[in-house]
Amino acid sequence: MNLRILGCNFQTATVDLREKLAFNPEQQELALRELQSRYGCEAAILSTCNRVEMMIARGPDELPFDIGLASEFLGEMHHVPASAVLPLLYEHVNEFAVRHLARVTASLDSLIVGEGQIAGQVKQAFEFAQKLGTTGPLLNALFPHALRTAKRIRTETGISHGHVSVSSVAVDYVRQVFDHFQDKTVLVIGAGKMARLTLKHLEDLKPGRILVTNRSPQKAQEVASMCGGQPWPWEQLDVALSQADIALSTTGAPEPIMPAKRFHEKVLPHRGSGILVVLDIAVPRDFDPSIHDGDRVCVFNIDDLTRIREQTIAARQKHIYPAEQIVEQEAKRFQNDWDRRKSGPIIQQLRTQVDKVRVQVVGPLLGKLNGKLTPAEKEYIEGAFKLFQNKLLHTPIAALQEASKEGESRKLMEAIRKLFGLSE
Numbered sequence: 001m002n003l004r005i006l007g008c009n010f011q012t013a014t015v016d017l018r019e020k021l022a023f024n025p026e027q028q029e030l031a032l033r034e035l036q037s038r039y040g041c042e043a044a045i046l047s048t049c050n051r052v053e054m055m056i057a058r059g060p061d062e063l064p065f066d067i068g069l070a071s072e073f074l075g076e077m078h079h080v081p082a083s084a085v086l087p088l089l090y091e092h093v094n095e096f097a098v099r100h101l102a103r104v105t106a107s108l109d110s111l112i113v114g115e116g117q118i119a120g121q122v123k124q125a126f127e128f129a130q131k132l133g134t135t136g137p138l139l140n141a142l143f144p145h146a147l148r149t150a151k152r153i154r155t156e157t158g159i160s161h162g163h164v165s166v167s168s169v170a171v172d173y174v175r176q177v178f179d180h181f182q183d184k185t186v187l188v189i190g191a192g193k194m195a196r197l198t199l200k201h202l203e204d205l206k207p208g209r210i211l212v213t214n215r216s217p218q219k220a221q222e223v224a225s226m227c228g229g230q231p232w233p234w235e236q237l238d239v240a241l242s243q244a245d246i247a248l249s250t251t252g253a254p255e256p257i258m259p260a261k262r263f264h265e266k267v268l269p270h271r272g273s274g275i276l277v278v279l280d281i282a283v284p285r286d287f288d289p290s291i292h293d294g295d296r297v298c299v300f301n302i303d304d305l306t307r308i309r310e311q312t313i314a315a316r317q318k319h320i321y322p323a324e325q326i327v328e329q330e331a332k333r334f335q336n337d338w339d340r341r342k343s344g345p346i347i348q349q350l351r352t353q354v355d356k357v358r359v360q361v362v363g364p365l366l367g368k369l370n371g372k373l374t375p376a377e378k379e380y381i382e383g384a385f386k387l388f389q390n391k392l393l394h395t396p397i398a399a400l401q402e403a404s405k406e407g408e409s410r411k412l413m414e415a416i417r418k419l420f421g422l423s424e
Contacts, residue, residue, distance in 0.1 A: 001338060002060050003138060005097040006070035007046075007053030008088040010111050015049075017088060021078055023047040025128075031077050032134040039065060042136040044129035044143070046104070048121050050111055055101065057138035067091045099331045101142060106150040107160070108323055114159040114316045119150045141338065149330040156326065159319035161312075169305045169312070170279045171201040174246055177277050177298070181205040187244035188212045188229070189237070189286065190251040191219035196226070198248055198281065203227055211240050215251075238262070242270035247278045249286040260288040263297075271296070281305065346413050347397055349422050358389050 008018065023031060028045050035043040035056070042057035052074075056065040067089050074089075075082035092100040103109045105122045126143035129135050135143075154160050178184060186207045188199055191214045199210075210229030213236075214220040220231040232240050237257070241247060251257055258267075278299040280287045285301050292299035362385050366378055373381070396416055416422065 001094045001138065001335075002058045002062060002064055003094050003097045003142070004056045004065050004070075005053055005092040005100050006056065006065070006067055006089055007051060008090070009051035009053075009109070012090060013088040018049070018052060020080055021052045021074055021085065021088075022049075023052065023077075027077065028128065029132060031073075032129055032132050034077075035073070036134045039069075041065060042139045043134045044125055044139055046122060046125040048118070051104070053104075055097070055139060055142070057136065057142075064093075095331060095335055098142065098145070098334050099327055101146040102149040102327045102330060103324075105146040106153040106323060106327065108153075108320065108327070112313070113320065114161075116160055119147065122150075123147060138338075141334070141341075145330065145334045149327060152330070153323045153326050157319040157323050159316050159323050161315070168201055169308045170198055170248075170281065170300065171205070173300060173305075173308070174202070174205070174277055174279070177275060178245070181207045183208050184245040185209045185211065185243055186229075187232075187240050187247045188223065189247060189249040189257070190214060190282065191216070191223045192250050192252060195248060195250040196223060198250070198279065199223070199227055202246070202248065207246070211244065213237055213240055238266040239270075241267045241276070244276060245274055247276065249278065249280045250282050251286050252282055252284075253286060254284065256284070256286055256288050258287045258291070260290045263288070263291050268296070279305070346416065346422065347400060350393065350396070350416060350420055353420055353422060354389055354393060358385050361385070 008021065010018070013021070023045055028047060031045060032043050035041060035054070039056075039058070040062070042055075044055040046053045046055070054070060054073075056070075058065060067086070070091070071082045071086035071089055074080070075085045100109070101122070105119050107113060107115050107118050110118055122143070126135070126139070126147075130140070184205075184207045186199075186202055186209070188195055188210065191212070203210075210224070210227050211232045212220045212224040212227075212229045213232040213234050214223070215234050217231065217233075220234075223229070224231040241258070241263075249257070273296075275295075276297045278287050278291070278297065280299055280301045283302055287299050287301075289299060289301065291297055362382060366373070366381065400412060400416065
């Protein structure tokens with residue numbers, strides 16, 4: 001095996017540096033074709049917001065694509081000095097590369113352990129390279145192995161249970177309060193980045209109506225058009241709250257936009273019997289926390305949601321060890337399968353050749369003894385020669401398999417071919 005994974009991630013490079021080394025699809029295609037033509041290697045590239053990695057496989061007798069070449073190549077592709085790239089890079093070799101890709105795909109090497117996006121990104125990177133024809137036997141075996149390992153980890157451990165972003169935690173809570181959303185009204189107060197991100201999650205619930213209000217009517221219109229919602233006048237916030245089932249507030253105003261007195265006098269008396277869930281993820285808070293009564297009104301602020309998120313992350317930590325054990329098991333299985341794949345053809349050829357010689361010797365012998373032996377005696381003689389054949393082959397086959405594991409099988413294969421007269 002001559003496999004290398006070389007790259008950088010959020011642990012070795014700042015976001016500014018990762019952005020400089022990231023590949024868009026056009027750059028990725030150019031880089032993969034260049035790697036293949038220049039170095040005659042199998043190649044795939046994984047480029048996400050948190051990592052840029054190249055998977056390179058070469059023939060067993062070829063020089064490895066090392067970290068020096070990687071820094072020069074990345075520097076050339078992105079017009080960055082190789083000397084600036086080299087300190088950011090790490091290198092995983094052969095069986096350690098097998099483990100690394102499995103850990104990455106299973107999100108054990110992610111900024112947020114257990115996040116679900118990375119497996120899809122790994123799959124896309126593999127399919128992109130495969131479509132270009134830059135993968136080969138090793139990478140075509142490696143990527144499916146990593147994806148199977150990640151799937152096994154998700155199935156057998158709880159490492160991916162629960163969401164860990166503030167916005168997804170907020171929506172998880174809403175799901176616990178309401179069992180359906182087709183008749184629910186979502187009110188979005190504010191139009192910032194957090195509002196848009198959380199609204200994206202809320203949209204998946206397919207609520208019956210989405211209202212968007214903002215001090216700037218233009219921003220309210222902009223956000224509303226993104227989600228199929230209805231812009232709502234800021235001056236009629238009380239009316240909107242009296243109609244809403246879920247309120248998402250992210251204004252960033254210096255003072256609460258909804259004091260307790262205003263809520264109890266102008267909103268609560270006009271509401272029906274339904275529950276209002278307020279997701280107040282503004283800092284400072286938009287809603288007076290005393291509005292929360294746990295019955296008709298539930299108010300969750302950023303600290304509440306962050307605490308739930310941290311509890312989710314902490315709960316995932318106990319699943320890391322069993323997940324790592326699965327990675328180790330699957331890596332050994334991959335290594336053994338690959339070793340058998342390399343030595344398998346010559347072992348099969350060796351067995352066929354010796355089997356042919358055995359038949360050439362035993363056939364005439366039994367012919368000469370025809371009529372002098374009982375069927376049981378013939379079976380015994382044939383069995384004895386088969387046993388001799390198996391014992392004769394045991395040592396060279398075991399040596400081949402062991403040499404394959406250590407990456408030293410080429411010379412031994414040549415010797416066995418010469419000794420037993422096998423074809424190339």
